[in-house]
Amino acid sequence: MGAGLAGLSAAHHLINAGVTVTVVEAASRVGGRMVTDTVEGFRLDRGSQLLCTSYPELGRTPGLSALRLLPLTPSGPAPAGARRGHRGVDPRAVWDRARLGAALGRLASTPTGRLLARPETTTATALATRSFPPRAVDSLLRPLLASLLHDPGLGSSSLCADLVLRGYAKGRIAVPAGGAGVLPELLAAALPPGTVRLGVRATSVAANTVGTDRGGPIPCRAAVVATGARDACALLPGLRLPAFHPVTVLHHEAPEPPLRESLLVLGGDRGERAHALPAGGRGGPVAHTMVASAVDPSRAPADRTLVTSTVLGPLTDQLEPRVRAHLAELYGTDTSRWRLLAAHHDPDAVPAMPPPHDVRRRVRVLWGLYVCGDHRDTSTAQGAMFSGRRAAHHVMRDFGIRPGYGDTARELPAVA
Structure with missing residues (x-):
């Protein structure tokens, strides 16, 4: 249950082995936290999903052959008082x-x-x-x-x-062309018709049945809980609830592009002090930002500019003016005429991974009952998909199912 990356990944590996699968999803669309809204023709990610082209699961998970990743180059802030791009070459920086x-x-x-x-x-x-x-x-x-x-x-x-x-x-x-929601949408589209049932919330789970809020219970031979950590703990009371890193994503329309390169502009090293700094002067709340319409023109209408920025930490008063002031420093340009299109805050955006952290938390609760998600591995898209594959392989081993073509039921590595 759950049509995020972990649940869709598990579904693909099980179906590839010949297993009949039903995915129930409480939301009206797939993706979990990885969704993209359309506002005034702009495609706006609700969350901050930075992928890496080397993630092995992007190549191992069926259904992603059409996924197109757009690379980003990390870059520090522009020097104070300078427009981005006008900087000298420091020999020490070259050596570093x-x-x-x-x-x-x-x-x-x-x-x-x-x-x-x-x-x-x-x-x-x-x-x-x-x-x-x-x-x-x-x-x-x-x-x-x-x-x-x-x-x-x-x-x-x-x-x-x-x-x-x-x-x-x-x-x-990298980021997916068309928005973060494209990734789970591709996974869902590649499943057999009728596999995913949207708008159906799981209310209880056992090894042989899943209770729902619509249509009554669903009988099954095994159940895989593929939800966020908080919902998983509610359905499976024995699980440990992790702490979370809250994230706010803000989308602005700018009159003109502050830069035209595919750069991931980093906010600098402020650590936990970011939310205490004033709006003026060097420093501010933005962890990273990009001119999304320069990276991916499909995210904005023609001749319009989209800037997407991420703030790490709790939601605070007057956040947007502080973000706008910080963006003026990071891009070295005037942001007074930038227009806020949307802001989305998620207090449970990313499960925390303090030491000691088990990068391979158990996905087999008992025979016939399994759990997966980014809270079971590393808190990344790679970790979510990998945990889904691990859960699917535990199902195969428990029920003596041979893996599908190109898959393997051997003991998986902790990470890949």
């Missing part, structure tokens, strides 16, 4: 980039088992003790990992940070 590239290359080639065998601490502590160039840590790695982990304080497990950073080292940060 070379050292950082070599360090990331070593990380990309490190086997998963060796990464997970490292001593675990917080991401902030790990960055301070690793061999990365200090200036590169401050200007790129800290704000980049804060955005990828949705964790401004960098209190996440260093093991999770290593896995995320290795993904960045092996590929490119």
Whole structure:
């Protein structure tokens, strides 16, 4: 149950093995937290989903052959008083980039088992003790990992940070063409007709039946709970409820593009102080921002400009004016005429991953009852889809089902 990335991934792997599957989804559309709204012709993501082209599950999950990823280049803020793009070349920065590239290359080639065998601490502590160039840590790695982990304080497990950073080292940060909602929509469209039942909420779950609020209970031989962590804990009272990182996404229309490159503009290294800083001066609440219409023209009507920005942390008073002031600094331009199209706040956006964090939390509750979602692996799209595949393979093993063509029921690695 649940038509987010984890549930749709599990459904595909089970159907590929010949299993009959019904997916019940309480919402009126698929995607869970990964949905895209259409407002005045703009395509606006409700959440902040940064993918990586090296995510293995994007290639392993059936139905995603038509997915088109648009790469982004991470970039720090523009110098104070300067428009973005007008900056000199610092020889020290060139040397730091070379050292950082070599360090990331070593990380990309490190086997998963060796990464997970490292001593675990917080991401902030790990960055301070690793061999990365200090200036590169401050200007790129800290704000980049804060955005990828949705964790401004960098209190996440260093093991999770290593896995995320290795993904960045092996590929490119990217967003789906057409909006984040395209990914689950493609997965759902590739399922047999009638597999997904929208507008049906699961009210109870057991190994042989799923209670719903419409149409009565659904009998089954096995049930997979593929919801967010809070709903999963309500349906399966034995599960542990994690803490969450809240996220706010704001979409502005600008009179003209503040830049025309496919850049992910990072807000800088402010950590937990971001929400205490005033609107004026250097600093502000934005973790990252992009000119979405320059990255993906399909997200805005012709000749109109969409700027999408992400704030990490609780919703505060006067957030939008503070964001607008910060965007003026980040882009080096006047934002007084920018118009807010939409803002979406999710207090449970991303499950927290403080140390010690089990990157492979159990997905088998008991024989015939399973659970998956980003709260069972790493809190990423990769983790959500991978947990769905793990749950499907546990079903196959428990019921003696042979995997479908191109799949395998062997013991899966902790992460890939």
